[in-house]
Amino acid sequence: MPHLIFHGHSCWEVEGENHRVLIDPFLTGNPKADVDANSFETLDAILVTHGHSDHMADVESIARKTGALVVSTNEVANYFGAKGCESHAMHIGGQRDFPFGHVKFTIAHHSSITDDGVALGNPAGVVFTIDGRKIYHAGDTAVFMDMKIIAELSGPIDVALLPIGDNFTMGIDEAVLAAEFVQARMNIPMHYNTWPLLEVNAGEFVERVRGLGLGAMIVEPGERYAI
Ligand code: NI
Ligand code: MN
Numbered sequence: 001m002p003h004l005i006f007h008g009h010s011c012w013e014v015e016g017e018n019h020r021v022l023i024d025p026f027l028t029g030n031p032k033a034d035v036d037a038n039s040f041e042t043l044d045a046i047l048v049t050h051g052h053s054d055h056m057a058d059v060e061s062i063a064r065k066t067g068a069l070v071v072s073t074n075e076v077a078n079y080f081g082a083k084g085c086e087s088h089a090m091h092i093g094g095q096r097d098f099p100f101g102h103v104k105f106t107i108a109h110h111s112s113i114t115d116d117g118v119a120l121g122n123p124a125g126v127v128f129t130i131d132g133r134k135i136y137h138a139g140d141t142a143v144f145m146d147m148k149i150i151a152e153l154s155g156p157i158d159v160a161l162l163p164i165g166d167n168f169t170m171g172i173d174e175a176v177l178a179a180e181f182v183q184a185r186m187n188i189p190m191h192y193n194t195w196p197l198l199e200v201n202a203g204e205f206v207e208r209v210r211g212l213g214l215g216a217m218i219v220e221p222g223e224r225y226a227i
Helices: 059-066 074-081 145-154 172-182 202-210
Strands: 003-006 012-015 020-023 045-047 069-073 087-090 095-098 101-107 124-130 133-137 159-163 186-190 224-226
Touching: 003 186, 012 133, 020 124, 045 059, 059 069, 059 074, 069 074, 074 087, 087 095, 101 145, 124 145, 133 145, 145 172, 159 172, 172 186, 172 202, 186 202
Parallel strands: 020 045, 045 069, 069 087, 133 159, 159 186
Antiparallel strands: 003 012, 003 224, 012 020, 095 101, 101 124, 124 133
């Protein structure tokens, strides 16, 4: 079975039987990161939800070193393609089978722009399927009603990775509603406690989601979760 490894904030490594994929690499400058950006040796792909630096700070260096394919929305993928990274452009609603797994991009209500002002189109969430398990990484987003059809379009979600840190994304109230909409078997919070601005009580999220009859747990940076 595949494993999720949390590297802090919204950065997740997905380790399948034969493939390894990274989502939203933000290690350099991430006070919660448990690894260095240069610690990755072999990587098939990097999935990127949007163009904020706390989601793509290390995309370029890791992609260059490992040769990983950068898969993202059109604007983000082409941004890294122009920097010499291998890239594949997709967009919201689109899905594609890759050798390393199946990728489908979803809506996210947020923005997507680099620190120096390069507008990178619409942000996204991503449903990634590997070894028969489905992971929904919501990216940065508010809750939205269309979360109700994510599982209808993709099939039942095994794990939902949901931002709960408030201020820039859903807080706990919205994230609990998101869990209810998505109906994933397991719900894991992210994008919280990275900085004082994002401090929330993740235990409250876990308790309230369990109250809905759904799985929920905290995964700390450096910990692995068997999907
Ligand atoms: Ni963001
Ligand atoms: Mn963010």
